[in-house]
Structure formats: structure tokens, C-alpha cells
Amino acid sequence: MNTFTSGTARAALRVFLLLATLLTLAAPPAARASTAAAPFKVLALYSGTWDAAHIDFDKEADDWFPRQAAANGFTYTASTDWNLLSNGGVNAYQVVLFLDDLPQTAAQRAGFEQYMRGGGAWMGFHVSAFTTDAASWPWYHDQFLGSGNFRSNTWGPTSAVLKVEDRTHPATRNLPATFTSAVSEWYSWSNDLRQNPDIRILASVDPSSFPLGTDPNQSWYSGYYPILWTNTEGSRNTPETCRRDQPRRRAAGSRSATCRATASTPGRA
Template sequence: MPVTTLVHTRTADYRHDSIPGAVGALRALGFDVRRTEDPAEFERALDARPEVVVFLSTSGDVLTPAGRERLAAYVDVGGGFVGVHAAACTEYGWPYYGGLLAARFDRHPAYQPGRVRVTDHDHPATQHLPHRWEFTDEWYDFRSDPREDPTVRVLAYADESSYEGATMGGDHPLVWCRDPAPPGPGRMFYTALGHATEAYSDPAFRAHLAGAIHWAARRT
């Protein structure tokens, strides 16, 4: 059976043109995708207990107070959450969400080629990747280091020497996960990659997303 995947793509701030292609890629990968941009529909879909919730380049405040309560309850009883790219630009006013992701977006330089340093290959989202992965993206900087939370496991870093405009000082987490994601037993995965439509036709990036979702669903 395919992984039941609730994909939320609502944007209240910047909207990525890559969202339709990203949703199409998840469907092409064989996931049972229910996509929503309506807060009330998102709440109803959570009641159906999907295996994974994906915030796919969401931005701004995308949930109602009731939606926040339901998402927190979902994760706190063991649900899987995957944040992709601008998911870190979401729900700045909700402390629980910031704690779930363990870092929030700050800024990014121009979209440009760069290099990802994969340091942990013992995860389904990175096991297929080279140690040095050439990629093109926005290379997000974050307001804090996610490793300040001891439950965070960093899988990959941005090589700041490979592009212009980095500000995090060389040690730059880019992909990470948490198992569990306190205060409950849920799993959280975040990747800062995925700005452009072209990323979602890249086999390596597709496998990155597929590994993340299968892991969050405990299907690996």
C-alpha cells in the first residue's frame, strides 16, 4: 500500500512556482497524495490520520488555531511530518512549529549552483547521495543552528565555499531530522532544498524526498 500523504501547499507570503511540479513528483513517486490549500480541509484530512503530513513550500500563517491544535496533536501521538524548503518560512508566530522544525528561515542569497556536503548516509533520504552533491538552489540561512536541540540529527550541510552570499559562518546545516520530535513520539524531517521546478525532475532529489517520506511514515 502506498504511503498516505497529506500535502499542504497553502501560501500566505511568497509562493513558489515549483509547487505544482513538486506535487506531481510526489504522485509520480507512488505516494497516495491528498493535497490541500484550504485550512478547514486540512483539519478534516488530519482527522483521517494520514501516515505523513508534508508542508511543501508553505509560507506565512497557513493554519487556523484549530489546525494548529490538530497538527500538534497529530505529531505528539506519533505522526510523521516532512517540511520542504519554504516550510521553514511558515507559522513564525506559533512557537510549537518553530520547536518542531528546530530552526526558522532567515534569508537566502541569489539562486545559484552550489554544493551539499552529505555527512550521514545512514538515512533513507541521503543513502543514495554522494558525499559532495552538486545542486542549484537558494541556500537558505537560518536564524539559529538546529543542533542547539540535542534531538536533531543533521544529515547534510551547505558547503559555503561553493557559492556566494552565505552568512552562517561555514558550519551550515541544510537537511536534518528528529526521532522523536519532542514532546511526543512523532518523527520530523526537514530539507531546505527544493526551490525550483527543475529540482523535482532530478532523480537524486526525488529519491531524497521519497526517502524522507518513507522514513517519516516508518516504512523503512
Template structure:
């Protein structure tokens, strides 16, 4: 026993590798799709680095089959560009049960879209908005709408960013708190492919928000189309702030 204690003490004093105790468990579901697949290895590496730095456990899944198992141990589920229309009835039921039981969800970019529209009303209410079309990828000024929310602490007031700025509607009357807006005067919100029509949303055009359906916490960022986003420090800071709040409920200025 004395030898064992001595070995542990020696390891601590020598600065050897001692892993911090995990604060919570995060499940990331990242399913590749037609337009979103290159991001997977880059995002996985970045999120693994975050997990080590901020002492939480991250489990990575490339398939929705995990939703058919026991989800009770996860502080939050992150849907990272996941095309949710690919979930089968059992997987949808498992996910709904997790959320209805107080589970927390973070939704990133493509995962905010449920195709076709109105095919899964429960999920669209969870997102808080229904996504319609989006103009072509453009550079624009993203502005901070809620400086007290952790996802924007590391961002400037006006953030030069290039992305697909989703046009959204609120058919279910869900109340959200915008975290980031995009300034429509800084890009062309009508620039879209032939045969499609995009209309400006106006002064209030949220691209990230949060809300609390029931006992759950939900954070949504519609940013994150290009693989290079997952190498950008500001974008990763946004994700980390969203993960922290979604999993713990901490950090929000009151």
C-alpha cells in the first residue's frame, strides 16, 4: 500500500499525465450527407481537443442508431450537420423521449433543417424555427445580439464571416432568444440559384439562438457550412460556449 501511495505521489509531483475528472458527457451525432461530409474529420479533431481542454467526455457517432439505446447518461446531444430526415421511427422516438425527459440539445447548421418542411413538427418546434431556402454562400457581417450568452463571449461585435445564411420562419410561434444576427445590408439576401426565390428577412435575421422547451435547453447555430469553419478559432469558441451552456445551463448573464 505504501509503495502504491508513493508511486501516485511521485506521478503527481513529477507533472505526469493526470486526467481531470470529467464534468459531463456529450454525444455528438455527425452523419455525412450530400453537401456535408468533408467537415467530419476536421470537426471531430477540434471537438476532441475541446473535450480534453475543458474536461468533458465526448462520444462520437456517425450513425443515428445510437438514438435507439440508453441516452440517459448524456448531459446533451449535439446534432452536427445531421440530416434528421434520415432518422427512422425508432430513432425519432428515442430522441423525442430523451428531450421530453429533460434532455438538452445543440443543433448545428444542416441539422436545423427537417425535410420536407412540416414533416416532423415536433422537431421544428425544438429547433424553434423552420428553415426554408438559403441564398448562395456569401461573406457578411454577423452581429452579436446577446452579449451575455457564452457562445459569443469570444466574438467581436461585428464578425466577418462567410456562410449560407438560412431564411427562417416561425409557423409554430416559438419564442427564441437571438444570440447572433446577420446584417442583410452586408450581403445580397436575394442571390440564389435559377428557379429559386430568396427574400430578405429584414432587420431581425437570427443565425444563432437558444430557448428552453419544457425542462430542456436548446442552442441552435445555423453557421458552419464550410469545412474551414471547423478550423476557425472564433467558430470553435462559439461551439464551445454553446456546448457548455447546453450541457450545464451555466454562464448565461441574468
């Protein structure tokens, strides 16, 4: 079974539909009326130059997302031109995806921050959140995502029981108190999100999941691991940056690419 079109893909589609709803609700009534019939536009940026699993994932994403776009009323454009972030091209899109990378130049990073502060929406996959040097882009890693540096991961990939901590947010309103995830590789981060006043944690790893992992040397046996959270900074206490983190990696011998997905709804300065 193609793991991209299973749990993670369905989650991605649900986030897209949520983003579309939030973008519509955020618009003034007159704008809503004029754009009600217009599909929202998605731009996927990727590099496609390293790691066989990432390249496979890019190919699968560029097959799956256009089909979902046609079926669910949005448009999908894929590009390797990351300078669309710095030259204003990104402003023609309501949602931006990072499939296998993140902005590298100062101009690209500044353009992405401006896009998000102006009301853009974002979803990231694979290494789009990974870093061991959060200080190299503190706005993105420490403020926007809030996660800081990569700290550890579980291995091998397993499902986990996730506990919903806040069912008042649109992303979690219809979820049960706990649910079992798709098979994933789980990541933890250096920043304790519970200590960040702008972060509202929506779901975390339930203790019944421990030990999490199959390799005794790369398993989690206890601790607190947020999986879904929202960043409320600058939103008058309305959630604006929602990040879903479900790390995944393809198993040995598998031909299908899997992903870590993160998503953020519009942020405003």
C-alpha cells in the first residue's frame, strides 16, 4: 500500500480543507461573496536533488496532490524555484507547501516570513522542520514553529496512541479523546512547548504508547511529546499557527515514500 495515500495523505487533505475554511472565514463578507466560487491556490516548492526517499516522495506528491485538487476544489502548482518566496511570486497563492526542503537564502527566508505575516498558509514535509542549528533562522524554528532543534527520534516506525488535549480547535473538534495513528517515525524537539505562552498544545503521545519504537536503543519509554499544536501569537487569542507533526520514514525495502507533515494556518503581525 502506498503509505503517502493512507494516513498522512488523508490528514493532509483534512488540513487543506481546514485551511480553506479558515481563509474564507478570515475574509470580510464582501470578499467572501466574490471568492466563494474561486478555488484556493496551492504552491508546492521542492528541490528533488538529494535522498532517494525524498525524491520518491516528491514524485508521489506531484501525482497525488493534483488529483486531490481536481476532486476538492483547489489548484496545485509544483516548482523548484524557491525564489518565488523572495520575488513576490508566492503572493498569488493561498497555501505554500515545502515538500523536501526549506528556504536557504536570506531573501527567501525574509520573503516567506513576510508572506506568513501577511496572512499566508503553510504545510511542510520531510526536512522542512529539521534543524540542529535553530539559531541560524530563529524566527522560523523558535518562533513560527516553536520547536527549536531536533532532539531525538524513535525507530523503527510504529503507530502510537495519541491523546487529544484540546477539542475546542477546528482541527481536533471531531476527534475522539484518544486515537491510534498510522505507522510513523516520531520526532522530539529541544524546546518545551508547554513553557511557551504562545503555544496551545492540541494533542500529544498518550502514555499507553510506551515503549514507542522497536529498537531498544531508539525507543521512548516515558516523557511528554506534543504532536499537534497551535501558535496563537498576534491573533487576539485566536489560533493562527497550527502545526501537525507526524514524522514518518519509509521502512527498509519499501518502495513508497512517507513523510513528516507540519501545517500552519495564517499568521498576522
